[in-house]
Amino acid sequence: MSLDLSFYQVREVCEENFNITHNLGQMADSLGVYKMLWHPEEFPNNTAKDILPKINQAIFELKSNPKQYKQYEASNGWGTIDGFLNFLEMVRSACERYPNARLESSR
Secondary structure (H helix, E strand, O other), X not given: OXXXXXXXXXXXXXXXXXXXXXXXXXXHHHOOOHXXXXXXXXXXXXXXXXXXXHHXXXXXXXXXXHHHHHHHOOOXXXXXXXXXXXXXXXXXXXXXXXXXXOOOOOO
């Protein structure tokens, strides 16, 4: 007879990391995704799958009504509709690949 004793530990790994200018904060806010992206710590139990519907809604809205969001583009070019749309699509893809992931941001 023998004893096999094993220790297992769950380790968090950053699977994806994206960066976007804060100049798009107002656009994100008008689309209803600012708090969940810039301040995910305010939603500690949210996972990627929880935010996916709002991300999809924001992408649809931005594609459907780009003229409405033109006012939020940065005059210096650092923060455009196309750039934010690209960012949201990358976020959506990561949410689909890692549905149980926890979001964290640094500003």
